[in-house]
Amino acid sequence: MPELPEVETVRRSLVPVVLNKRIEAVEILYPRILQGVDEEDVRDVLVGSEFTALSRRGKYLIFELLEEWELIAHLRMTGRLIFYSNGEIPLAKHTSALFDFGDDGQLRFEDVRKFATLNLVKKGNYEQIRGLFTLGIEPLSADFTVEAFSQMLEGRQATIKGLLLDQTKVAGLGNIYVDESLFAAQIHPERAAGSLTDVEKERLHQAITAVLEDAIANQGTTISDYRTGYGQEGTFQNKLLIYGKKGELCPRCQAPIEHTKVAGRTSHYCPRCQVTKV
Ligand SMILES: [Zn+2]
Numbered sequence: 001m002p003e004l005p006e007v008e009t010v011r012r013s014l015v016p017v018v019l020n021k022r023i024e025a026v027e028i029l030y031p032r033i034l035q036g037v038d039e040e041d042v043r044d045v046l047v048g049s050e051f052t053a054l055s056r057r058g059k060y061l062i063f064e065l066l067e068e069w070e071l072i073a074h075l076r077m078t079g080r081l082i083f084y085s086n087g088e089i090p091l092a093k094h095t096s097a098l099f100d101f102g103d104d105g106q107l108r109f110e111d112v113r114k115f116a117t118l119n120l121v122k123k124g125n126y127e128q129i130r131g132l133f134t135l136g137i138e139p140l141s142a143d144f145t146v147e148a149f150s151q152m153l154e155g156r157q158a159t160i161k162g163l164l165l166d167q168t169k170v171a172g173l174g175n176i177y178v179d180e181s182l183f184a185a186q187i188h189p190e191r192a193a194g195s196l197t198d199v200e201k202e203r204l205h206q207a208i209t210a211v212l213e214d215a216i217a218n219q220g221t222t223i224s225d226y227r228t229g230y231g232q233e234g235t236f237q238n239k240l241l242i243y244g245k246k247g248e249l250c251p252r253c254q255a256p257i258e259h260t261k262v263a264g265r266t267s268h269y270c271p272r273c274q275v276t277k278v
Pocket residue numbers: 250251252253254255270271272273274
């Protein structure tokens with residue numbers, strides 16, 4: 001599933017090619033992609049309008065439109081937003097929606113598993129999009145300080161893995177980057193969040209930021225479906241140290257890597273250098 005670095009990579013790749021172009025036509029090929037709005041309303045607002053900005057919150061992409069509207073996309077499991085410079089290129093089999101810029105190409109929303117979503121709202125009116133409305137701190141923003149992170153963990157009985165996956169706490173993290181961050185900080189995924197020492201909190205805070213930045217610099221992680229806005233694979237899968245590495249040797253201490261279920265998710269860790277102390 002695309003996480004913050006993948007969604008941010010899609011955003012950065014689309015900004016130069018989809019903004020300030022007149023939307024000539026909209027086609028919704030899989031109507032259930034639309035949440036709380038019908039095809040006709042989407043067409044009424046979008047056709048003749050332009051995307052004026054593209055921002056990201058957590059794993060949501062926010063396409064700002066003229067006249068105070070916003071189109072909000074979530075890729076979920078297998079969604080891809082890909083720009084095609086030529087609208088004559090045949091549609092991929094699982095194309096759910098497309099936005100046609102005439103001679104200036106097409107933005108296509110492709111999705112094999114069909115969990116991806118599109119919402120249309122008045123600017124900033126996110127109450128109806130629960131996941132967006134309740135998002136926690138953006139981990140690459142100035143708000144994500146060691147102090148704010150420490151407070152978030154204070155007294156929490158939940159596992160640190162579960163807490164980091166909770167989008168209402170830190171926005172945009174998923175299974176891959178939580179495992180990589182915990183490995184970098186040498187913290188076991190099953191530790192109670194509130195049990196981390198000040199040093200560990202600082203180390204984890206630093207690890208989260210560094211892992212996300214490195215993943216964005218590498219255009220995200222392609223394990224199966226994820227592609228950039230140009231249809232290319234990311235390269236961070238080549239830099240993963242712990243995620244998906246069960247049975248391989250820990251790059252830090254050479255102990256065999258293990259996995260276990262934490263917060264309902266398969267979690268990879270090194271049993272020697274991510275020791276449970278509490
Ligand atoms: Zn190790």
